[in-house]
Amino acid sequence: MKEIDVMAIGELLIDFSPAGPSLNKRPTFEQNPGGAPANVVAALGKWGRATSMIARVGEDFFGEDLISTLKEHHVDCSLITKDKKIPTTLAFVNLDDNGNRSFRFYRKPGADLMLHKDNIEETGIKRCKIFHFGSVSLTGEPSREATWHAVELAKENAKIISFDPNVRELLWEDHDEMKEQIIRGLSVADLVKVSEEELHFLTGEDMLEKAMTLLSETYSIPLLIITLGAEGSSYRLYGKMGFIPGYKVRALDTTGAGDVFWGSVLYQLLGRAKLLELQETDIVQILQTANAVGALTTLKKGAIPSIPTIDEIDLFLRQ
Numbered sequence: 001m002k003e004i005d006v007m008a009i010g011e012l013l014i015d016f017s018p019a020g021p022s023l024n025k026r027p028t029f030e031q032n033p034g035g036a037p038a039n040v041v042a043a044l045g046k047w048g049r050a051t052s053m054i055a056r057v058g059e060d061f062f063g064e065d066l067i068s069t070l071k072e073h074h075v076d077c078s079l080i081t082k083d084k085k086i087p088t089t090l091a092f093v094n095l096d097d098n099g100n101r102s103f104r105f106y107r108k109p110g111a112d113l114m115l116h117k118d119n120i121e122e123t124g125i126k127r128c129k130i131f132h133f134g135s136v137s138l139t140g141e142p143s144r145e146a147t148w149h150a151v152e153l154a155k156e157n158a159k160i161i162s163f164d165p166n167v168r169e170l171l172w173e174d175h176d177e178m179k180e181q182i183i184r185g186l187s188v189a190d191l192v193k194v195s196e197e198e199l200h201f202l203t204g205e206d207m208l209e210k211a212m213t214l215l216s217e218t219y220s221i222p223l224l225i226i227t228l229g230a231e232g233s234s235y236r237l238y239g240k241m242g243f244i245p246g247y248k249v250r251a252l253d254t255t256g257a258g259d260v261f262w263g264s265v266l267y268q269l270l271g272r273a274k275l276l277e278l279q280e281t282d283i284v285q286i287l288q289t290a291n292a293v294g295a296l297t298t299l300k301k302g303a304i305p306s307i308p309t310i311d312e313i314d315l316f317l318r319q
């Protein structure tokens with residue numbers, strides 16, 4: 001049976017973002033495939049790694065579109081099931097005057113949150129090296145139970161667990177429940193990526209270094225990476241910390257930069273004989289490249305459409 005480098009589970013939806021007024025002054029929308037874990041595997045698939053996605057879509061045009069987009073990125077979609085009754089999740093992005101994005105769902109819950117425990121195939125999980133998940137599929141049932149079932153199978157089979165909490169407060173009705181779910185994720189993960197805002201939110205600590213120490217020590221996280229937008233990224237690896245500056249680019253849209261950045265971190269870890277046996281110099285190199293990949297992702301609109309090619313990354317790093 002074919003080995004899978006990275007298997008991901010999570011939300012899979014189409015988002016519609018404002019694309020400016022049309023001729024009759026009505027807003028127009030741009031349609032993009034979405035879902036943070038899907039963006040991560042799409043990037044890895046594009047760069048030639050064997051990937052697989054566990055998700056659920058509706059039996060409709062949007063679900064077909066999501067599957068064909070992932071297939072174009074060489075992601076194995078055999079574990080994506082189709083719901084006969086519930087349509088594919090559609091989210092409309094609302095931009096406020098400060099450019100902050102919020103989501104309005106066409107129908108909630110959509111098919112992606114209908115992922116069921118019975119849809120999880122242990123044999124599939126046994127084939128992967130890294131198992132990646134986020135918190136959106138933990139917002140409700142039955143996908144919460146399905147996600148934990150998959151994570152536990154991965155853990156029992158000694159897979160490396162990668163977690164991006166991807167805190168989306170608006171998607172949760174109960175914020176205590178949200179924290180509880182995220183804490184469970186942090187406690188099982190080997191590799192964790194959080195943004196600076198998420199780090200402060202999760203720890204209640206303003207100082208970056210103190211917050212990193214608090215999070216990684218409280219939940220015994222071997223490798224914690226903090227994304228800092230245009231500033232770059234920071235790491236905490238077995239107690240050692242550092243900051244890697246970002247690259248200056250003319251960013252057009254930062255959607256998906258964090259996911260593609262994380263895809264790059266996983267890609268580079270997969271290139272090593274022992275994925276988690278890292279020296280500080282290794283992680284510095286990994287983040288220099290991931291910062292470049294994140295910066296390149298901001299040059300185009302959308303997440304999956306803006307994943308750079310290996311050649312584009314190499315060229316950028318040589319400049």
Ligand code: ADP
Pocket residue numbers: 194195226227228229230231232233246247248249251254256257258259261290291292293294295296298
């Ligand atoms: P997240 O989705 O986790 O908040 P970020 O928006 O911080 O992710 O982006 C991830 C990474 O992409 C950053 O750590 C940085 O390396 C790169 N990046 C993001 N925005 C920019 C930008 N405006 N200019 C240059 N690099 C960027």
